[in-house]
Structure formats: C-alpha cells, structure tokens
Amino acid sequence: MRDVVIGIDIGGTFTKYGIIDKTGHCLKENFTSTDKYQEFDMFLENLQTEIEESLVSITERVEVKAIGIGAPNGNYYSGTIENAPNLNWKGIVPFVERFKTFFPNIPVVLTNDANAAALGEMIYGGAKGMKDFIVITLGTGLGSGIVVDGKLVYGHDGFAGELGHINVKHRGRECGCGKRGCLETYVSATGLKRTVLKLMAERITESELRDYSFNDLTSKMVSEAAKKGDEIALEAFEITGRILGVKLADAVTCTSPEAIFLFGGLARAGDLLLNPTRKYMEENLFPVYRGKVKLILSDLKETNAAVLGASALAWKELEK
C-alpha cells in the first residue's frame, strides 16, 4: 500500500490533478474543464467523480492521505477562493469546506498557485534544503511565494506574497487589480508585450514584431525575435529585467533570501531575462546582500509543476 496525496491545480480553463507519492512521482495525471461549469457545486461533483475514477484505474493499492489545491486567489487560512477574476464563481467560494464533504477524513488544504509553486520548489525542486527563498511566477501576471525559515509566509490574512502588485510607477500602466503601475503590468508575459508596443510606438526601428497584433503577440515571439537580434525585442527584455531586478533587490531587504527562483512562461526566455535582471538586482542591492542571492530558473517542469506544488502543500500539511 503506497501513501499518496492528490494535487489539484485550478486554472481559468482547465483543472489539472495528479496522484502523487512522497518522492514526487506522479502515478496518474489528468485534467478536466473549469470554465464549462457555471455552478461551483457541479464543478466539484465532476472533479470528485474524475478523481475517484483515476484512483480506481491505478493497479497499485494506494491510500490517499491528503488533498492539496493551488488556485488563483486561494486563501490558506480560510480555505476559500476570493474574487478570482478568471473563474466563473464570483465572490468568496468556500472551496475546502465543500470539497471536504467528499473527503471527510483527510486534510484538504488550499493556497494560491504561486505559493504552491514555492512549496513544489522546496520539496521537489531547486530549493530542496533551503530555508529562505522566493519563487516568482511569470505568466499572464506575476505571482510570488515567499519562504522564511522553511515555512511559507501566509501573513495576517493569508494573502502574503503579492509582489506582482508592488508599485513601480505613479500613474503607470493600468492593472487588473484596479491600481496603476503594478509590477506585473511591466514584468510578466503581458507586461513584456505592453513594453514591446510602447517601444514600437516610440522608435522607428524595423522589427518583425510590427507584423503582429497585440492579441496575436506572445512572449515566445518576443524572445525568438530577441535571439535573432531584433532591437525592439532586446530592449524590451532589458527594460523588463531592469524593473524586475530593482524590485527583487527591494524584496531582498525584507526577508534576505538565499535564492530567487523564476518560473513560468516568461522565465523560458532564459538569459534574455536573467542577465539584465541579475545585473540590475546586484547594482541595486544593499551592499551587505551583494553576491549572496542566487537568481535561478526553476527546476520544476512547467507541465506538472502546479500539480506537484499542490501536492507539496498536502505533504507539508501532513508534517504538522
């Protein structure tokens, strides 16, 4: 009989889940629709049915010890998903309370996706053995999970680690949160695209990116153009890395981490992003921290990192 946990990653379109053992080995992985379900209860019932079917399909005998969930705006303390802009279910959704009715005898825990990524990095990735580190997820937005003394920081209200909403510029770019000038409006896949558009407006330099609409443009196209020497694309990465580097230097003054991990779509740009970020971070670090903070790409494979992270949350809960 093998002990396993269920890791669930709730995204706007799909919900992925996996049955995962203590070593991070995934015995079974699958996905189901999120946005097909207008009703939260219908979504949950379907998810439960699918998980039960997946469990039955495993030939080995397993015992499910806990369930961990990563969700946008997930709150660890209350087990709720609160006002998630990309989900159908509005307001405050009592996810854990409802899901526990299907699994009454095991711990069911939830946090936001970036926190889950940080736990995944700690248990299965490059942060193994580290006690103080930060994970930055660079996708449509910028998420973060902060670990202090071996524990994820949840803060007073369960919403710690929202570095995407650090203030970069007074009256800067409009952010989905209602503020202006937030870090994620500059540093994220979308932020990079916005910078490309701004540069194309300001410069007369030729660029292959001028052939794409904002909606068609992807951060991958920008990074491919940069690799071919496209000046607009290169400058966009330089600007993105500069803003990220300065703000990471600021974040270091709070918790003095051993390492900062970059994860997600935009992190795939590799050195294009890492080099300017590292340079500006070092330049702007309080001298006592210089040369001490590693800036590295996440060790986790993106395809199942979110599910792994959610399972890490479940294993962490069992340690308590």
Place this chain on the structure above:
Amino acid sequence: MRDVVIGIDIGGTFTKYGIIDKTGHCLKENFTSTDKYQEFDMFLENLQTEIEESLVSITERVEVKAIGIGAPNGNYYSGTIENAPNLNWKGIVPFVERFKTFFPNIPVVLTNDANAAALGEMIYGGAKGMKDFIVITLGTGLGSGIVVDGKLVYGHDGFAGELGHINVKHRGRECGCGKRGCLETYVSATGLKRTVLKLMAERITESELRDYSFNDLTSKMVSEAAKKGDEIALEAFEITGRILGVKLADAVTCTSPEAIFLFGGLARAGDLLLNPTRKYMEENLFPVYRGKVKLILSDLKETNAAVLGASALAWKELEK
C-alpha cells in the same frame, strides 16, 4: 530569587543596559561610554565590570538567565557586529564569542537595534498577541524589524529587515551605504532635513527654518514649525509621508502584516507623519489588503525601548 535578563543597547556614543524581569520591569538601568573605547576588549571589560556592580547593588536576590544585545549591524546568527559605520571597532567584531567568556553559562544573543525594537514591541508593547507585524524605527536612519508567524525574520544571512535601503529613486540622494536613492535618505530624521533643504532651495516661501544651518536643524524643529503652519515644514512632512506610505504598501505585499509600528525620534511628529503616510499607504495598497493594516505609533517609551527590546531578545531565546 527573581529571574532576570540583562538587556544591552549599544549606540555610537553610549551603551545602555538594564536588569529586567519577565514582566518588563527594570530593576536597574545604567549607561556607560561606547566611543571612549578604541579597543573592543577594553570596552567589553568595562561593560562587564559595570554590569556586575549593578547586579551587586540590587538589594533583591536575582538570577541572570540570559543576556540580549541590540547593536547596529548586529548579526543574530554569527553573534558579530559587522562593519558598523558609527562604532570605533571596524570590520567584523565577534561580540558574542568574546562576551561569553565573562558569562559562560548563560545564553548571550545579539541582533540589530531595529530587530530588538520589534521584539520589544511584541513582548512589552502594542504588538502583544500579534503574529505578523513590522516595526519601523525612524531615527538618524530607517531601521526595520519584521515578524512573521510570531518569529523575527533573520533571513538566510541574519540581515533581513533592511527596509531603509529599499530603492526610492534611480540616481537619488547619496546614502551612507554607498548606494543612491535609498528610502532612509528620504524617510528618517536626516531625510526630513534633506527634504526641507531641497524645498527651501526650490521655493521662495518664507520659513523660520531658513534661519538654521543643516547641522543645527532637527526634525523636532521641523515638526514644531509645521504645527505653527510653516508651509515648507508641512510640505516636507507630506513628501516624507508619501514616500513612506508607498513603500510600506510595497512591504505589505511581502509579509501581509496586521500592523506597522512607527518608532523613534521622527515618529514623535505624530499625525504630521502618520496622516500622509496612512493616506498614501492605503491608496497604494493592493486592494485585498486595504483597510486591514493598522499603522500605529509604538507603545514603548523611547528612553528604554532599546534596552527592553534587547531584553526581549534574551527572553525569546530562553523560550527555545
């Protein structure tokens, strides 16, 4: 027999110490010179002699359980004072190691003064019962102590909590740390004075502050002028509060504290500083935190807060 600890606060000019019981009652308090001693060993020997004499002078029988020290650039992990600009002893001073030779049988622990202030606030002040909060000390510079889940954040290297060196402005004001544009060059007693000078250079408005040299000017003078309606002084507080408010909003995204305490000379300006700081912090907070983070003045009396904080460090150590 009463259990006590010794709290020691090392400043550039004086070193204060107190014999303090678990309730924060100070049985005896005294001070000795810091800067008279060029040699670190001479300083330590004198300090030890003075402490022993103070212990003898107490009529009640006490047992010293631990010693806590707050010092500029004090490192909790290594017990060293590292490159403190305002102390005679240069380089890395192995304070705890040497001081322990006099007190071999009890814990001797050291941290920086702002961290000690945060522990003092937690054990004896307004943060009693709080698990997540930040203390900002506003004196010559800006120090900070960050508490997460009931524990002081030391970080990977023992130097967490240096919010005074967050980057406010690229190529901004020169800072003693060697960087430019650090928060403490704008927000501190000295930062306020620099802002007053800048405003006097830019404006033609009359101001009583125009009669003072930079060296003679104090933040108290600025706050007294502001209370009388002096426009330069009022604008200086508005600017100081705006910069602090925005940066506190950023700091909240890291650890999501329940409260932020302001402590030290400049905090005595009260509402002159609190009002603009609170206004700009709220405006710049990520919406999920709005209305949740208390901004309050420290509950501790400044005269012995540093010594109380150092004693709190000692009591905390005994809890381990």
